[in-house]
Amino acid sequence: MLYRSLLRPLLFKLPPETAHELALHALSHGLGTGLLRRLAGAQTSFAGLRRFGLSFKNPVGVAAGFDKNGLVAPQLAALGFGFVEVGTVTNLPQPGNPRPRLFRLPLDRALVNRQGFNNEGAAALARRLQGSRPDCVLGVNIGKSRAVPIEEATSDYLASFETVRPHADYVTVNVSSPNTPGLRELQRGDLLTELLGALQRRNRELAEKENGRPVPLLVKVAPDLGAGELELIIDAARAAEVAGIIAANTTVSRDGLLTDSQTVAACGEGGLSGAPLRERSTRLVAALRRLTRGALEIVGVGGIFDAEDAWEKICAGAGLVQLYTGFVYSGPGVARRINEGLAALLERHGLRTLDEAVGCRAEEFAPL
Ligand SMILES: Cc1cc2nc3c(=O)[nH]c(=O)nc-3n(C[C@H](O)[C@H](O)[C@H](O)COP(=O)(O)O)c2cc1C
Structure with missing residues (x-):
C-alpha cells in the first residue's frame, strides 16, 4: 500500500531506467537483508516444493x-522470492541499445x-556471485553476445555457460529476446537442437570430471510462437533432456492495448x-503442458501481478512462476502477498500441495 500510494508515484516521475537503477542502488547499498526480511514480514512456506x-x-x-548483473539477489530473496534468475548475461560485456530503451504504459500496467x-x-557476474549467494534458488540466464554472428552462437553460449555454471543452481538458455537481432532464429528446431545439445553435452562432461551432477538447463521461449513451432521446440528440448521451459519472454505484439496508439508508437x-x-x-503454458504431459517442468511468466494471476498460470501447467513488470507496479511486498494468496487458494480448493494444482485446468485454455 505504502508503495503504491507513496513510493511508486515518486519513482514514476523519473525516467523508467533511472527509477530502476535507483531501486537497485537502494537495495544493494541502503537496505540490509535482515532489515528487508523484517519489513517483508512473515513468509508463507510451501513444504516439499521440489522442481x-x-x-x-x-x-x-x-x-x-x-537484476542483470547479480547485484541484489540476496536482497530479493529477503523480500520473499523463492528464486531469483539473474542475467541475461552475455560472454562479452556490452552496453546495450542507446537510451531511452525502457518505457511505461501505466494504463495497461505494461512496460x-x-x-x-x-x-x-x-565473468563479472561469476565474480560477484562468488561473494554473495542468495538464501534461495539462484538461476543464471545466458544470451548471445551481440557482436557474435548467429552462426557462432553455440560457442558463445558455451563460453558463458562454463563461466556461470559453478555459481548457478540452474541455467536458462535465452533464445527469445526480441532485442538482439536474429536471436529468436535460434528457436528454430534444427538450430535449437544443436545449441541445447551442445550445452547439455558440455554440462555432463564437466559434471563427470568433477564427480558432481549436471546443472538443470532451462530454455526460455517467446510468446509469439505458433503451435507448429512449439512442437519443434519441445522436440529439441526433449532431445537435449533439458529440465524445463520458461514461458514466456516479452511479446513483439501490440494488440489489445488501452493506451492510445500514438503513445505506443512513440515507444518504438x-x-x-x-x-x-x-x-x-x-x-x-497450457499448450506446453498439454503437449508435454508433465514430462518437462514449465515456468510461467507474463503479466503476473497478484495471487490470482499466479494461480491461473499454475492451473494452466506452471510448476513455478516468475514476474518482472508486476514487481515494478506492485512493489517490494508482491512476493509475500502472492505466496499468502496462493496458500489461501490451496485451502479454498481443498488441496494440500501446490503439485495437486499444477496443470489441473490445462485443457480449458484456448489453443495458440
Ligand atoms: C525491462 C525488462 C528487461 C528484461 N530483460 C530480460 C533479459 O535480460 N532476459 C530475459 O530472459 N528476459 C528479460 N525480460 C523479460 C522478463 O524476464 C519476462 O519474461 C517478461 O517481462 C514477462 O514477464 P512480466 O510480464 O512479469 O514482466 C525483461 C523484461 C523487462 C520488462
Whole structure:
C-alpha cells in the first residue's frame, strides 16, 4: 500500500531506467537483508516444493532482466522470492541499445523495453556471485553476445555457460529476446537442437570430471510462437533432456492495448511485458503442458501481478512462476502477498500441495 500510494508515484516521475537503477542502488547499498526480511514480514512456506531436483521455499521468482548483473539477489530473496534468475548475461560485456530503451504504459500496467542485453558480462557476474549467494534458488540466464554472428552462437553460449555454471543452481538458455537481432532464429528446431545439445553435452562432461551432477538447463521461449513451432521446440528440448521451459519472454505484439496508439508508437520497437501479455503467456503454458504431459517442468511468466494471476498460470501447467513488470507496479511486498494468496487458494480448493494444482485446468485454455 505504502508503495503504491507513496513510493511508486515518486519513482514514476523519473525516467523508467533511472527509477530502476535507483531501486537497485537502494537495495544493494541502503537496505540490509535482515532489515528487508523484517519489513517483508512473515513468509508463507510451501513444504516439499521440489522442481528439477532443487528445493524451493515458494514458487514465486524474479524473472530475468531485473537484476542483470547479480547485484541484489540476496536482497530479493529477503523480500520473499523463492528464486531469483539473474542475467541475461552475455560472454562479452556490452552496453546495450542507446537510451531511452525502457518505457511505461501505466494504463495497461505494461512496460516496453529494447535494452538489448546491457550487462557487465558473464565473468563479472561469476565474480560477484562468488561473494554473495542468495538464501534461495539462484538461476543464471545466458544470451548471445551481440557482436557474435548467429552462426557462432553455440560457442558463445558455451563460453558463458562454463563461466556461470559453478555459481548457478540452474541455467536458462535465452533464445527469445526480441532485442538482439536474429536471436529468436535460434528457436528454430534444427538450430535449437544443436545449441541445447551442445550445452547439455558440455554440462555432463564437466559434471563427470568433477564427480558432481549436471546443472538443470532451462530454455526460455517467446510468446509469439505458433503451435507448429512449439512442437519443434519441445522436440529439441526433449532431445537435449533439458529440465524445463520458461514461458514466456516479452511479446513483439501490440494488440489489445488501452493506451492510445500514438503513445505506443512513440515507444518504438521492443518487447511488451505486463498485463497485456498475461493471457497469451498462460495459453502458451497450457499448450506446453498439454503437449508435454508433465514430462518437462514449465515456468510461467507474463503479466503476473497478484495471487490470482499466479494461480491461473499454475492451473494452466506452471510448476513455478516468475514476474518482472508486476514487481515494478506492485512493489517490494508482491512476493509475500502472492505466496499468502496462493496458500489461501490451496485451502479454498481443498488441496494440500501446490503439485495437486499444477496443470489441473490445462485443457480449458484456448489453443495458440
Ligand atoms: C525491462 C525488462 C528487461 C528484461 N530483460 C530480460 C533479459 O535480460 N532476459 C530475459 O530472459 N528476459 C528479460 N525480460 C523479460 C522478463 O524476464 C519476462 O519474461 C517478461 O517481462 C514477462 O514477464 P512480466 O510480464 O512479469 O514482466 C525483461 C523484461 C523487462 C520488462
